[in-house]
Amino acid sequence: MSPPCHTSALLLVFMALAVAGAEQSEERSCDVIGDESSESQMERALLKKLEPLSHMRFNVTVEKGKTENYVYHFRVCREVNSTSHDFGGLVQTDRQNGKITVIGRINETQVFNGSDWIMLIYKGGDSYGRHCSGEKRRAVIMISCKRGVTAGSFSIISEEREKEQECFYLFEMDSSVACPAENSHLSVGSILLITFVSLIAVYIIGGFLYQRLVVGAKGMDQIPHFAFWQDLGNLVADGCDFVCRSKPRNAPAAYRGVGDDQLGEESEERDDHLLPM
Numbered sequence: 001m002s003p004p005c006h007t008s009a010l011l012l013v014f015m016a017l018a019v020a021g022a023e024q025s026e027e028r029s030c031d032v033i034g035d036e037s038s039e040s041q042m043e044r045a046l047l048k049k050l051e052p053l054s055h056m057r058f059n060v061t062v063e064k065g066k067t068e069n070y071v072y073h074f075r076v077c078r079e080v081n082s083t084s085h086d087f088g089g090l091v092q093t094d095r096q097n098g099k100i101t102v103i104g105r106i107n108e109t110q111v112f113n114g115s116d117w118i119m120l121i122y123k124g125g126d127s128y129g130r131h132c133s134g135e136k137r138r139a140v141i142m143i144s145c146k147r148g149v150t151a152g153s154f155s156i157i158s159e160e161r162e163k164e165q166e167c168f169y170l171f172e173m174d175s176s177v178a179c180p181a182e183n184s185h186l187s188v189g190s191i192l193l194i195t196f197v198s199l200i201a202v203y204i205i206g207g208f209l210y211q212r213l214v215v216g217a218k219g220m221d222q223i224p225h226f227a228f229w230q231d232l233g234n235l236v237a238d239g240c241d242f243v244c245r246s247k248p249r250n251a252p253a254a255y256r257g258v259g260d261d262q263l264g265e266e267s268e269e270r271d272d273h274l275l276p277m
Contacts, residue, residue: 028087029054030077030109033123046111046118047077049177050143054078058154058173061095069095072156074141074171076120077106089122090139090171102126103169104139116145118178132167139169146174 032043053076063069071093073080080091089106093099104122111120125137146152152174161167186194207224211217220226 027078027082028106030089030111031107032109032111042113043111046113050076050111050118050120052177053151053175056151058151060154060156060171062156071095072103072169072171074139074154077109079106087124090125090141090169101137103137113178115180116178118143128161128167131161133164135165135167137169138167139171142170142172143175143178144172145176145179147176147179149174149176151175 058074087105087107088102090103092101105124108124120141122139154173157170
């Protein structure tokens with residue numbers, strides 16, 4: 001083989017290895033059951049909502065006497081063991097003999113939700129032996145809303161394998177990704193109050209800066225419209241006096257006092273008898 005041909009062959013080999021390595025490094029994600037065109041917008045939105053949990057790994061150990069001692073490994077829309085290429089999203093490991101059983105695969109995924117929960121189902125697991133008519137295993141993971149927690153404790157609830165069909169493993173975990181979006185509901189009064197307080201703040205701060213920087217005021221004169229606010233109390237009192245007065249201002253008093261004017265009039269009447277006839 002000539003040197004140019006040898007070099008071209010090496011380049012092709014390196015390119016093939018690079019492509020293979022890139023394919024292996026890219027982790028597979030959930031594939032909803034059915035054709036890609038049949039996936040609903042809701043299913044795509046839910047899978048995207050679960051993306052923050054995809055880089056995490058969850059384990060739970062179950063021990064029942066001396067016969068059952070298992071560890072369950074779970075990942076959200078990712079393979080537990082990407083090197084095995086078995087699509088296993090939830091895998092059971094027997095701690096006694098090391099046997100690995102795929103409970104559910106991410107290439108047969110179902111997902112749906114409620115107001116505060118998301119249910120993720122992996123189908124297509126390894127077949128049962130003598131249970132459930134030998135059908136394939138299935139994992140059901142209930143993700144419940146818990147605000148402030150990215151991913152809470154992962155646990156197994158039960159394994160339903162005494163039926164003839166539709167057997168499943170049921171798991172649960174808490175996560176904030178299952179929570180509905182928080183909507184801020186402000187009343188009309190709250191909006192008006194916020195607007196009023198904002199305008200007052202702008203008026204005080206803006207007026208203070210104007211009086212200080214433009215007018216050159218000092219001390220209390222820096223307060224915008226200081227003379228008006230200083231007389232505000234008197235103006236309010238006058239307004240209350242005008243509005244709340246129950247009779248006209250020129251109405252005579254309901255009683256007669258004993259002032260100096262009355263005493264003066266009485267003294268003049270008493271001196272009349274002293275004048276000469």
